[in-house]
Every structure is written in C-alpha cells, then in structure tokens.
Amino acid sequence: MKAEIIASGTELLLGEIKDTNTAFIASRLATQGIDLHFASIVGDNYQRYLELLKQAWKRSDVVITTGGLGPTKGDITREVIAGLMNEEMQVDESLKQNLESYFIRQKSKMPEGNLKQATLIPSAVAVPNPRGTAPGWWVEKSGKVIIALPGPPGEMQPMWDSEIGPKLEKRSGAIILSRTLKSWGISEGKLDEMLTPFLSGSNPTTAIYAKIDGIHVRITAKAVERRTAGQMILKAENEILKVLGDSVWGKDEETLESLVGKMLTERGLTLAVAESFSGGLLASALANVSGSRSFFNGGLVATSEPAREILGDHHASSETSLETTRALAAGVRTRFNASIGVALDGSRDLETGQTGKAFFAIDTGIPGKNIDQVYQWRPQQLVSRSIMYVLFNLRKALLTM
C-alpha cells in the first residue's frame, strides 16, 4: 500500500511555520506497514493544489492531506478534493448542528465562514475532531482513499491516533518493526564497508545514519505477523552485533547519558562534573536523565579563576593541560562528595575557534581506574562531540566498576 502526504499552507512555503505534521504521520505510517513514497508542501493556490492532488491520486493508494480545513478563504482543501472528484459540496445537517452547538458552548456567534466546515461530498464521511471546529474527511473511491486532516498538530494528532491509525492498520494488513543499534568509534564509510551484505537486503532492510552520539544502524522488518517481524529483526541484530562487537553501546531509545545514569544507580555511585567550554551542557545532559537526583550531585561551570579555585585549581591563569584537568576531576569529586568526578576542559585557544584541542579526565578515586585524554575535534562540533565522548568513556570506566 503506497501512501503520500500533502501538507498545505502558504505559511509553510514562506518558512513562517514549520511543518511537523509530515514527520508525525511518517513515523506512524512506518509502524503501520504502509510505505510512504512522497511528501509535499503546497501553498493555498487552487490550481497548484489540484495538480498535485491529481498526481497523488494517480500514483498512490492513500493520500493524506493536512491543513486547509479552516474557515477562511485561504482554506481550500475541501474545494480541491471536490474538484478532483467532480462532486458537489453540500451542507450536512448533523455536522451543521454540531458546529452550531460548539459556538453556543463558546458563547459566541458562528461566523459565516465556518459553515463550510459542515460540508461533505457524496464520497466523503466526516472524521470527528474533538479539539476543534473542522471535522476531517475520509474520501473513498475506486479502492483508494484521501484523508483530509486539520493543520493544527493538537487537533490532527489525536484524530490520527483515535480514528485514522486504526482504520489504516486494518487496510494495510502488515506490521513493521525496527531496531536501532548505536555505535561509537567506527566511521560512517568504514561501517558501510563492514555492513555491505546487510545494506543490500530488502526485508529486513539495514540503514546507516550519522548522529551526534555516533553512527546508528537501523534494522527494519515487515511481516503480516508481529512475531515474524520480531524474529527477523532479532536474527539480523545478532549477526550485525557479531560484526560490530564492542563499538555498539546502546539500542533504540537508549542514550549515553541514560545508560551512564542507569549504571551509576545500579552500582550505588554518584557523579559530579566540572566543565569550561561546554558551559553547562554536560551537567544539563546528566540532569535531564529521569531520576538523576539519585546519582547526579551537580556540576561546576568553571569559566573564571574564582570558579576553578573552588576545586583547588590555582593555575587558572596559566595554560590548561591534562594535568589541571585531572586536578579538576579530583577536585569536583571531593568537593561535591561524589564517587566519580569528571572534568572537561579546553585549551585557551579554543575561543579563537582555530583548533579544537580539549581534555577530559574521569577520577574514580580508585588507582588504575581513572581515564584521561587529550583529543581534538572540528571547532563546530567540539562541544556536542566532547559531551558524547566523555559519556562514552564514563560508560567504559563504569563497566569495570
């Protein structure tokens, strides 16, 4: 079953509003075993909208439109669908009554423009919209469907989950499952080479995505039965894990910070961090983990001499080094009464944006279990990559604790 999405609205083409509906519907379709082949944005222009819808109707089995169901003259989705179907829009009495009682509840008079929200064409049935005045349209003809949904995500999303999703799943008769493996330390090109036999498979499919926390490998399987799809995924996953080994650090929704948080909690350990050029983002990543109060003692953003002196670093005016970074890690561990101290510091010329030389140190208070390193990244990526790199190494340290 081939699907296609059309988001309408001149404001989308002007970049004034970001279209979030397409991504929402795309991820829902992906789990419903429906292939999304195209997605488009079109302005509030009757001819161009009709041209696009005509093409979509020809090449796809399910066409989903968002937007253009409002009361203004610019809202033309119903008119375009009626034009394509060559059917006439007529006021539906029961829809009209719903609309009128909505405005009575709001204690206001119904503007005339809203009346078109009570119209239907013969091929359309109305889809209830509990959050707004515009019902959707489910238009079925010659075995194909057009689904017209309102633009505001707060109205569209509940309509999808309560009405549209279940109806489409029944039509599709297939299920799609996927698993994401997250790796660190192998380049995208190298992974592509290592996984060549998997990448050419068609079911399950395997794809590679470069992300800020490393390279993700996504396995997707399609089957009639959920169980079959699950088995296909598991088989591919195990084979890929054999190839990639230790460089895979997590799966699906797992993040490096959530894994570190989980490991700390399991071991009854606590953590404190000192950071300079990352300005609080390392602390923020850890503080954001659910239940972080039980393992995260806090952090110091040490961008001045007095701040560094809190941790006993009296060399702030001199060049930073791996040695001072180690001292900061030990200092923050002691000062914040934590089991583990982490410091992330940069060389002074970081601020010129010329180099991306930085240091991290992990102080566990256990001789032989500390980790530290000087490393380098492109300045634009330094902050985000550094945070992931420190967390990756923190996970490594915790594996032996």
Added chain:
Amino acid sequence: MKAEIIASGTELLLGEIKDTNTAFIASRLATQGIDLHFASIVGDNYQRYLELLKQAWKRSDVVITTGGLGPTKGDITREVIAGLMNEEMQVDESLKQNLESYFIRQKSKMPEGNLKQATLIPSAVAVPNPRGTAPGWWVEKSGKVIIALPGPPGEMQPMWDSEIGPKLEKRSGAIILSRTLKSWGISEGKLDEMLTPFLSGSNPTTAIYAKIDGIHVRITAKAVERRTAGQMILKAENEILKVLGDSVWGKDEETLESLVGKMLTERGLTLAVAESFSGGLLASALANVSGSRSFFNGGLVATSEPAREILGDHHASSETSLETTRALAAGVRTRFNASIGVALDGSRDLETGQTGKAFFAIDTGIPGKNIDQVYQWRPQQLVSRSIMYVLFNLRKALLTM
C-alpha cells in the same frame, strides 16, 4: 522566479529524522524575493527521485535538493541529476585532491565510497563545503538551475549563507527585508488587538509569532531597491514601537542573553549563576554568548546537598523557598567573586511534574537593587521559560545599574 525544494532521504519518509532544511531554505527564499511553489520529500529510490526531479525541472526555475550527497550507496542525488541531464559523472582531480587532503588531516584512509563526492557532470560546478566532505553542485542549463546541497544542517546552512544565497539574490532582482521586534509581557491576543491596523497591511506586512522568549512582531517589505525596502521597514517599525513601548526588549538576532552580556560588558560587571532544576541550561545560555569569558564567572549546578553547601546553604534537605533562593544568589555572587549573583531554584514537587512553582533571585550586592520572585509555569515549559524570565529580569536590573 519559481523555486521548488526536494528533500531526499528514506529516513525522512520513515519519520526517523525531521526535515528542518526545507523550513530554513523557505525562510531564506522568502527574504530573497523568490517564490517557493512546491516542496517535497522523496526516499532514496532512483526512479521515484528522478520522476520528481524531472517534474520539478519542468515547472520551476530553481530546484534545490538537500541530502543524498554522502558516501554511501543510498546517497543518489548526484546520480539522479546526472540521469536527468543525461550527462556522465566524472572524477574532478582538484576535488579529489581536496578530499584526499581532508582524510590526511583526519589521519585516516579515504573509504572508496567517498570518491563519488569528488565527481561532477559537465553542467555542474562544485560549491565548497567547509564543514564536510561533500561539496554541493550548482547545475545550470537552459536558463534554469538545480542546486544540490548536503543534508546535515550544520553543513547546508553555512553553504547557503556564504554561497547560494548571494548568487540567487543576484538572479532574482527583487529584495525583501524584514525586521523582528521582540516583546515580553503582552499576550498574543492583546498584541493582535493593539496592532490591528498594521496586521492588515500588504507591503510592508506585519505578523505576530509566539516564541519561547516572548511574542515576536515581524515587519516585511518588498522593493526593487534595498534602500526603499529599508525605509518602508523603518517607518512601520517606529510606528509599532510607539504602540508597544517598553515591552519591546530587542530586535532581529538579539537574544536576551546577548543583551545581558552586552550590558554587563559595557558596565564592567561580572555574573555567576546557581541553578537546580534547569540543570546547567542557564549557565549554558550565558556561556554561549560571544565574549562571555569577560563577564561570566561561571555557575554551579546545585542538585545535591554538598553542592548547595559550597554556597553556604545548609538547608538543602528542607523545603526550598524564596529565602533559600536569595541565599544561593548571594552565595554564588561571593563564592565566584562576581558583581551579580543569580539563583534559579524550584520547589521539591517540581520533579513530580505536577506543578511548575519556581523561584529566582538576583543579588546585585546593592541594597534596593535586588530582584526576586516566586512564579509558576506549565511544567513542560518551565525550564525554557524560567531561563528567559530570569534573563528578562536581569536586563531590568542592569538598566538601573
């Protein structure tokens, strides 16, 4: 001049990645006087991508593609363009040398797949990409243009602003200028009433957007000459400023944190912050301001008793209050040797997500010039709104210093 955007990538159709490039390019085109007529998403499927590109090439003057320039087999944008143009891709020696020296600098061997990033077709010239390995393509034929840009926003956006934007502006022959006025403290509905006469204008147009740092008022003017557009904007701006007065705190690219940084620098003052539930994001907002080392002494993320005790707060285990928040602000000012201390703290039940009660205190060390407050926000917005609210009040305090 009619433009059209094609974002490619199966991951976009699966909803795994949100396409932010289309909205970025759409808003840039809007300021360049270029009409965007269609925007589409297509997967990494040669036939469907070619079909779409063929149609775009027929109906539009400028076609902009994003994505599909990577080194993997799924990256097919170059192949599709070559297919449409019926031209052959050939390795360009100077591009190849750039690529090889990139990998030498990275101290790694160039994977074979990357070689296609050094190819061109006869109608294409390469667009430099300082942030990545994939140059863009500028393909010109029969008075029309295809512009192929890489998918990662961190690579695409600087390429747009340094290379593509200026070239397109020259082609378009019209100029659109806009000015954004940023307000705080007046509701969207109230602003809509106050600005009614402006909102119905057609050139310049005026529009209202609710944002995390308040309500933005955007004035946009279109003219052949840059000077004319500038004068139109200035006139409308002055009239709107008369209506909105003090509630406008900034313009265009100005952020609350950059304004605060500028005011601190001008006054020769320094700042330190203590925060709990915001986990380092207040520090990070300030540290991100260019030149922040001269005014930002650092911060403490105080999510545990030992952390709060560094600032002399020995009541950590008891209920937080405005009083302890004031003490944290005074403590962080003294401990970090700063002119001004700011504390942002929440009530203990914040973590249950039930209420959004929080406190802030600004300690200037000058009697009568301190500000503090208990306030409340919906839990989902609490962190981001709190940071803006504190910064807005910090600006207020600095106005009198």
